[in-house]
Amino acid sequence: MALDSKVPNGPLASKWTNHKGASKLINPANKRKYKVIVVGSGLAGGAAAATLAELGYKVDCFCYQDSPRRAHSIAAQGGINAAKNYQNDGDSVHRLFYDTIKGGDFRSREANVHRLAEVSTEIIDQCVAQGVPFAREYGGLLDNRSFGGAQVKRTFYARGQTGQQLLIGCYQALEKEIGKGGVTMHPRTEMMDLVVVDGHAKGIVVRDMKTGEISTHAADTVILATGGYGNVFYLSTNAMGCNVMAAFRAHKRGAYFANPCYTQIHPTCIPVSGDYQSKLTLMSESLRNDGRIWVPKSAEDAKAIRDGQKKASDIPEDERDYYLERKYPSFGNLCPRDIASRAAKECCDEGRGIAPTGLGVFLDFKDAINRDGEDAIRARYGNLFQMYEKISGEDPYKQPMMIYPAVHYTMGGLWVDYNLMSNLPGLHVLGEANFSDHGANRLGASALMQGLADGYFVIPSTVAVYLAEQKPGSVTTEHPEFNKAENAVRDRLKSLMDIKGNRSVDSFHRELGLLIWDKCGMARDKEGLEHALKRIPEIRQEFWTNVRIPGSPNGLNSELEKAGRVADFIDFAEVLCHDALNREESCGGHFRSEHQFTDADPEVQDGTTQPGEAKRHDENYQYVAAWEHTEPGTAPILHKEELVFEEVQPSIRSYK
Amino acid sequence: MSFLNLTLKVWRQENSTSSGRIETYEAKEIPTSASFLEMIDIVNERLIKDGEEPIHFDHDCREGICGMCSMTINGIPHSKERGITTCQLHMRKFKDGETIWIEPFRANAFPIIKDLVTDRTAFDRIIASGGYISVRTGSAPDAHAIPIPKADADAAFDAAACIGCGACVAACKNASAMLFVSAKASHLNHLPQGAVEKDQRVLGMVRQMDAEGFGNCTNQYECEAVCPKEISADHIAKLNRDYLAASAREATS
Ligand SMILES: Cc1cc2nc3c(=O)[nH]c(=O)nc-3n(C[C@H](O)[C@H](O)[C@H](O)COP(=O)(O)OP(=O)(O)OC[C@H]3O[C@@H](n4cnc5c(N)ncnc54)[C@H](O)[C@@H]3O)c2cc1C
Ligand code: SF4
Ligand code: FES
Numbered sequence: 005m006a007l008d009s010k011v012p013n014g015p016l017a018s019k020w021t022n023h024k025g026a027s028k029l030i031n032p033a034n035k036r037k038y039k040v041i042v043v044g045s046g047l048a049g050g051a052a053a054a055t056l057a058e059l060g061y062k063v064d065c066f067c068y069q070d071s072p073r074r075a076h077s078i079a080a081q082g083g084i085n086a087a088k089n090y091q092n093d094g095d096s097v098h099r100l101f102y103d104t105i106k107g108g109d110f111r112s113r114e115a116n117v118h119r120l121a122e123v124s125t126e127i128i129d130q131c132v133a134q135g136v137p138f139a140r141e142y143g144g145l146l147d148n149r150s151f152g153g154a155q156v157k158r159t160f161y162a163r164g165q166t167g168q169q170l171l172i173g174c175y176q177a178l179e180k181e182i183g184k185g186g187v188t189m190h191p192r193t194e195m196m197d198l199v200v201v202d203g204h205a206k207g208i209v210v211r212d213m214k215t216g217e218i219s220t221h222a223a224d225t226v227i228l229a230t231g232g233y234g235n236v237f238y239l240s241t242n243a244m245g246c247n248v249m250a251a252f253r254a255h256k257r258g259a260y261f262a263n264p265c266y267t268q269i270h271p272t273c274i275p276v277s278g279d280y281q282s283k284l285t286l287m288s289e290s291l292r293n294d295g296r297i298w299v300p301k302s303a304e305d306a307k308a309i310r311d312g313q314k315k316a317s318d319i320p321e322d323e324r325d326y327y328l329e330r331k332y333p334s335f336g337n338l339c340p341r342d343i344a345s346r347a348a349k350e351c352c353d354e355g356r357g358i359a360p361t362g363l364g365v366f367l368d369f370k371d372a373i374n375r376d377g378e379d380a381i382r383a384r385y386g387n388l389f390q391m392y393e394k395i396s397g398e399d400p401y402k403q404p405m406m407i408y409p410a411v412h413y414t415m416g417g418l419w420v421d422y423n424l425m426s427n428l429p430g431l432h433v434l435g436e437a438n439f440s441d442h443g444a445n446r447l448g449a450s451a452l453m454q455g456l457a458d459g460y461f462v463i464p465s466t467v468a469v470y471l472a473e474q475k476p477g478s479v480t481t482e483h484p485e486f487n488k489a490e491n492a493v494r495d496r497l498k499s500l501m502d503i504k505g506n507r508s509v510d511s512f513h514r515e516l517g518l519l520i521w522d523k524c525g526m527a528r529d530k531e532g533l534e535h536a537l538k539r540i541p542e543i544r545q546e547f548w549t550n551v552r553i554p555g556s557p558n559g560l561n562s563e564l565e566k567a568g569r570v571a572d573f574i575d576f577a578e579v580l581c582h583d584a585l586n587r588e589e590s591c592g593g594h595f596r597s598e599h600q601f602t603d604a605d606p607e608v609q610d611g612t613t614q615p616g617e618a619k620r621h622d623e624n625y626q627y628v629a630a631w632e633h634t635e636p637g638t639a640p641i642l643h644k645e646e647l648v649f650e651e652v653q654p655s656i657r658s659y660k
Numbered sequence: 661m662s663f664l665n666l667t668l669k670v671w672r673q674e675n676s677t678s679s680g681r682i683e684t685y686e687a688k689e690i691p692t693s694a695s696f697l698e699m700i701d702i703v704n705e706r707l708i709k710d711g712e713e714p715i716h717f718d719h720d721c722r723e724g725i726c727g728m729c730s731m732t733i734n735g736i737p738h739s740k741e742r743g744i745t746t747c748q749l750h751m752r753k754f755k756d757g758e759t760i761w762i763e764p765f766r767a768n769a770f771p772i773i774k775d776l777v778t779d780r781t782a783f784d785r786i787i788a789s790g791g792y793i794s795v796r797t798g799s800a801p802d803a804h805a806i807p808i809p810k811a812d813a814d815a816a817f818d819a820a821a822c823i824g825c826g827a828c829v830a831a832c833k834n835a836s837a838m839l840f841v842s843a844k845a846s847h848l849n850h851l852p853q854g855a856v857e858k859d860q861r862v863l864g865m866v867r868q869m870d871a872e873g874f875g876n877c878t879n880q881y882e883c884e885a886v887c888p889k890e891i892s893a894d895h896i897a898k899l900n901r902d903y904l905a906a907s908a909r910e911a912t913s
Contacts, residue, residue, distance in 0.1 A: 055797040070718065071784050073824055074726040090804065126798065133800035135793045135848045137817040144807030162817065168725055169820060176792035183788035191781065214773055243720040278691055280698050283722050391723065394748050397693075460797045508708045510701070555713045559675055560774040562716055563708065 007260075007630055007645040010421040011115040016651050017097075020119040023422070024465050028472035035060035037476035040467070041208055041223040043195045043250050045072030047167075047174055047452060048435025049229030051459025054177035057186030059464055064221055065178070066190045066210060068245055068565075073175040076231055076243040077455060080167025081288035081388065083149060083159035084452040086124040091148050095156040097121045102652060104450060107153040107340055108415070108443020109592035109620065110654035111266070113628075113647060115422060116440050123461040124453050128160055130460055134173035138162050151448035152289055153340040153659075159449045164288060164387040170452055174459075194565065195250045196493045198226065198257045198431070199486050205254070205431035206479040207486060209493045213565060216558040218493055220486040224474050225430050225467060228254060229459065232414035232436035234267070236573045236580065237525070238517020240411035241273055241286040247569035248576045251418050251437050255579075259426040260630035260643060262419035262439035264576070265584035265594045268446055269526050270412035271297075271344035274395055274405075275364040279514075284410040285395055287367070288388055289448040292337045294372035294381065295405070297344070298326045299365050303355035310358060316366055316404045327351060331614065335659040342445045342593050342618075343659060345409035349526050350616065352408075359406050368404035409526060413451060415442045415593060416583070419630040419645070423466035424458060427630070430474075432467060434458035439628065444592025497557050500567050505550030509566040512547045513573065519543070520577055524584050529597045533585040537578065541637050544574045575636045582631065582639055589625045590618035613656050622654055664690045664751060667759040668703065670715055676771050676779075682761075685715075696739075696749040697722060697729065715762075716775040724748040724888060727823035730830075731776055732763040737827035737886045745825060745888040765830035769837070769873045780826045782872040783840060790864025791844045793854050806852050819846035821889040828883035828891075834875030839883035841869050842895035849902065859906035866903050 012023040030038070038061050042053040045067040053065040067075060087100040100121040105112060128146075132138065138160050139147040148157040162169035181187040192213040199207035199220065207222040233248035234240040255261045272287045300306045300319050308314035327347055332339040348365045357363050373381050378401055382389070389400045396406070417439040424432050424440070435455040442450065519539055523532035547570070553563045590599040599619045607613050626647050631640040666687040673680030685707075690699045697719055704714035720728040729746040733739040739749050754760065762776065770778040820843075828839035845862055848854030854861070877896055884893040 051797075058796050069720060069726070069728060070780060071727075071824065073784070074720060074728050076721070076726075078726050079721045079723060088803070126800075128803045129800040130795070130797060132803040133793065133795040133853055135816070135820075135851050135854050137813055137820050137847070137851070140808060140810050140813045142810050144809050144813075145804055165725060165821070168823070169817075172820065176787060177795075177797070179784060179788040180792040180794060182784075189784070191784075214779075243726065244722060245720050277693050280691060280694050280702055282695075282698050282701055285723050391748075394744065394750065395695075397750070397752060464797065506709075508705055510705065552708060552711075554708055554711065560716055560777060563714060 007419065007427065007643055008421065009113060009645055010423060011113065012422065016114060016118050019115050020122055027465060027469055030468050030472055032060050034476065036062065038062065038471055039064070039223040039477065040225055040227060041221055042066070042227045042229060043208065044075065044229030044231065044435070044437070045175070045178065046075035046077035046229060046231060046435060047171060047455035048437070048459045049227070050075065050171065050174040050178045051456050052227055052229060052434055052463050053187050054174065054181050055460055055464045056467070057181035063187040064190065064223065065187050066193045066195055068192065068194045068213065070191050072178055072189060072191065073171060075171060076246050077171045077452070078168045079243060080452055081164045081286065082290040083151060083161035083166045083449040084127070084170065085151065085158050085447070085449040086128045086160060086453065087121055087158060088125050088128060090146060091157045093156045095158050099156065100124060100158065103154050104441070104447060105443070105652050106657055107447040108445055109618070109657055110443065110622070110626070110649065111591055111647065112441055112443030114649060114651055119462065120441050120454055120457050123457045126461060127453060127456045131170060131173050134177060136162065136169050136173040149290055150293055150338060152292065152338050152344070153447040161290065164385065167452060170456065174456070196253065196568065197489050198254045199489045200257050200428065201479050201483055201485045204429045207481065209489045211493070214560055216561065218490055220481045220490050222479050222481045222483070222486065224476055225432060225470055227432045227434060227463065228418065228437050229434040230437045232417070233264070233576060234411045234414050236517070236577055237411040237521050238513050239276065239281060239284050239521070241270060241284050244283060247572070249569050249572045252572040252576050254418060254426070254428065254431055255633050257428065258633070259428040259431055260419040260632055261579055262416060262628050262630045263583065264416040264580040264631070265524070265587055266415035266444045266592060267411060268341055268413040268415060268593045269345040269409045271341055271348055271409050272367060272407045273410035273412070274392065275359045275408035276361065285391070286410070286412060287392060287405060287407055289341070291367060291385060291388060294384065295337065295367040295369050296326055296371060297328050297337055297365055297367055298324045299351045299356040299358060301325045306356040306358050310360055310362060316368070325356070332659045339659045340445060340447060342595070345526060346595060348409055359408065364406040364408045366404040367407045369400065370404070373401065411521070413446055415439065415444060415446050419628065423469050424463055425470055430470060432463060434463055444594055497564065497568070500551070500564065500571070501553055501557055503549065503551050503553070505552050507550050507552060509551055509553065509563055509570050512543065512551060513566070513570045516543055516570070516574055516577060520580070524581055527595050527597050528584050530585065533581050536581045537585070540574060540578050540581070544636065547571065547574060578636060579631050579640050583629055586629060586642060587625055589621040591620045592618070607656060613658055626654070662692050664692060664754060664756045666690060666754065666757070669759060669761045671763040672715070672775055673772050675774055680772070690751055692752040694751045695722070695747060696733070696751065697747050699751055716777050718777050719747055722747040725823060727825040730765045730778065730825055730827070732765060732830060734761050737765055737830040738888055743888060743890050745823070765826050767826070767829045767835035767874070769835065770826060770829065782874070783824050783826065785872065786837070786841060786865050786868045787844065789868035790857070790861040791848070793848060794857060808852060812850055816847050816850035819843045819850065819891065819895055822891055823889060825888060827886045827888060829874065831882040831886040832875065833880060833882070834878060836877040836883070837869050837874040838877040838896045838899065839887060839891055839893060841865050842899035843891045845899050845902070846895045858902065859909055862899065862902045862906045863910060866899070
């Protein structure tokens with residue numbers, strides 16, 4: 005099938021305004037007749053549900069946590085970007101657009117990214133009006149900081165808990181609509197399948213996690229805002245419950261999965277310490293404003309530190325390698341995440357890692373403390389330092405932090421057109437769950453921006469493009485497809501319960517995660533990916549014959565919940581590896597070891613880039629890879645959306 | 661790495677209607693660098709191997725921000741350590757051979773769903789009764805239209821740091837929700853944007869709190885002591901004053 009991105013005609017900067025102006029409107033009396041299902045109550049889903057209800061649509065919203073306020077968006081620390089130019093440092097919509105396109109390694113759709121930059125400013129206005137307590141200066145105006153991949157200060161923040169403050173604003177707007185009856189909220193309710201009627205997404209099958217009851221819901225359109233798939237790696241900075249089930253169920257029902265191989269590994273996380281570990285903790289990128297990243301120049305010194313014979317303070321200044329400052333002098337410690345992560349991996353591969361496992365580098369605040377004083381650093385990062393101390397038992401005011409890259413964010417997701425609708429009509433996808441705006445690498449503080457842009461400003465307008473063509477309430481749960489889908493869910497849960505094997509769900513999740521981290525993590529190659537594609541079906545086979553789920557399906561059963569999610573992660577991992585194998589180039593978060601610059605390349609000789617940097621192949625791969633589901637164990641089918649660049653010319657991404 | 665061997669006394673309860681009981685489990689070879697919830701994971705892994713049902717507990721972010729985790733540890737919600745959630749507690753705080761009592765957050769308004777998992781949706785209903793600012797999406801003025809003195813913004817922030825975990829309720833002998841409600845109200849009441857609806861907010865939230873069956877506040881300050889975000893009980897006094905003033909205005913209007 006040809007993928008039509010439905011990007012409006014006209015000059016880039018007026019596409020969105022023109023599109024809004026030209027789109028059909030639904031009159032208020034009719035809006036009430038349309039039912040919308042929103043799965044997810046994070047920034048994307050919560051904002052969409054609240055705004056659609058304000059407009060008059062009847063909304064049912066679902067989340068797996070006990071309250072919409074606990075969606076994973078709550079955990080975001082650092083900040084949210086917006087092209088306000090309040091600092092008067094030369095920022096503009098165009099600059100935010102350009103930084104995002106370049107940051108994404110020229111693998112995103114220009115029109116979507118431009119729209120994102122345009123609405124970014126309205127987001128800040130909206131949040132402030134809701135009472136989001138962003139950091140302020142003494143004059144009472146908003147403060148900003150810098151984030152990776154930008155040379156202006158455009159990041160708005162709320163101490164180290166920007167995500168929680170934005171989500172509380174969004175949740176309060178949602179609760180307001182729940183109170184008024186416009187939104188019916190279904191917490192602790194998990195979407196188990198999508199219902200497709202005559203080729204259109206018209207409902208979902210859910211499980212009440214408290215009682216185990218399975219039921220179906222019909223609507224005129226279904227919106228998924230179910231977050232990213234980072235937990236396919238088992239260890240990540242995501243919350244424990246983050247999963248791909250909703251998106252993968254939709255994928256199985258016909259929605260294409262785009263660019264799954266674009267996964268973001270965040271450079272500054274607390275390193276892994278043991279195999280009991282359940283998650284990894286992010287140390288916000290904002291720390292790179294003041295922290296300097298280094299390892300010893302010599303592998304001997306690094307070994308002495310690992311063995312506890314030397315401390316960081318024993319390494320004299322000229323024996324330290326501030327490798328980001330050395331390799332990328334103009335961006336230094338604030339170079340983008342993919343680049344900072346790979347650089348850390350390289351140092352550790354050379355034997356210069358300093359954590360006991362060998363996998364860790366220093367993030368050092370000594371110079372900043374000497375320059376600005378401990379109090380100033382405490383005011384900026386106090387809660388992050390405290391968090392570090394609680395986890396590691398070490399005082400970062402005295403010792404440099406130890407950090408290592410960890411899986412953090414997923415740029416890939418369900419394919420959507422300009423209206424945020426999937427190739428499967430009636431299915432809309434928002435936030436981290438779609439693939440739309442970040443290309444091969446997301447810049448810091450841009451996910452919150454995208455989630456809120458999608459939820460507050462884009463979908464409330466574009467959903468009408470689809471709904472205006474639909475007769476409201478034309479499909480109900482009486483349609484036989486609902487019963488069929490519901491029975492399929494019951495059968496699947498029964499099969500899982502009936503296995504009664506010997507291994508826990510977590511043991512499979514851990515095994516899968518290790519394999520994917522190893523073969524499809526920070527660096528990938530053909531051999532490793534082919535190995536993973538051989539191993540995944542074996543893991544699946546073992547899972548479906550040997551997993552053990554105690555208890556009963558009728559009532560709260562956390563093992564059963566996890567089992568459903570891990571079963572989908574296993575199938576999804578295959579799509580991920582196929583995509584990574586297909587993409588014979590390196591770009592952003594996808595680094596194929598076979599495709600990197602070497603001394604032999606003219607671009608290295610003329611100083612444009614350096615050896616070891618990602619090498620794109622625009623002639624062959626300047627496209628979005630959107631995968632159509634086939635049966636597990638067989639390769640998915642590739643569909644391409646060619647990327648056209650009218651405004652910017654793809655170039656070698658340099659942060660030197 | 662050093663290890664601990666511990667005895668756990670854990671509240672087990674099949675569902676909301678069944679009666680619960682304390683069960684004893686041995687937690688063996690627990691690394692001191694593990695978190696408290698990772699310790700439970702290790703115990704659960706063994707329970708599953710032995711064909712038993714794992715201990716059910718709420719958790720998600722495991723970094724102290726989502727407010728999902730909720731265990732009463734040796735009688736104190738989120739443990740005796742100050743300023744942390746259950747998921748931020750690490751095993752290096754315990755001694756080898758110790759016995760640890762683990763129970764749910766108890767309150768009439770938080771019915772137990774299973775084991776250590778409780779239903780805290782009462783908090784959401786309180787927010788729906790006025791804990792917001794009525795601003796329609798897209799209708800906001802420029803963010804710099806109203807400067808906010810840094811002191812006010814900071815005060816609002818201190819209150820806004822509440823993660824809605826409910827430890828304050830579980831710690832209170834009356835199961836009062838006043839620390840939570842006052843923090844939520846203070847956050848918005850402190851801002852010029854929120855001041856407009858202050859009276860409706862305060863009346864709506866307090867009335868819903870009473871309807872949910874939370875108890876009265878008798879100034880015991882247990883709430884403040886267990887709050888992982890160290891929300892100050894001063895907010896309670898402020899809410900009481902605001903409530904009285906709002907009731908008086910309501911009566912005369
Ligand atoms: C530790 C951390 C820090 C971060 N910091 C930043 C930052 O500083 N700046 C920034 O821009 N970005 C940051 N990010 C990224 C950003 O937070 C996320 O990408 C973004 O919040 C995702 O929002 P969302 O609404 O798409 O999904 P989420 O917030 O993940 O919400 C998903 C929702 O879907 C629901 N759900 C999922 N599956 C189902 C199902 N099957 N059935 C029912 N409901 C379901 C969940 O209950 C939840 O409500 C950070 C991420 C992490 C992990
Ligand atoms: S006031 Fe403190 S203890 Fe109470 S819900 Fe909020 S964060 Fe939890
Ligand atoms: S699990 Fe989120 S606060 Fe503890």
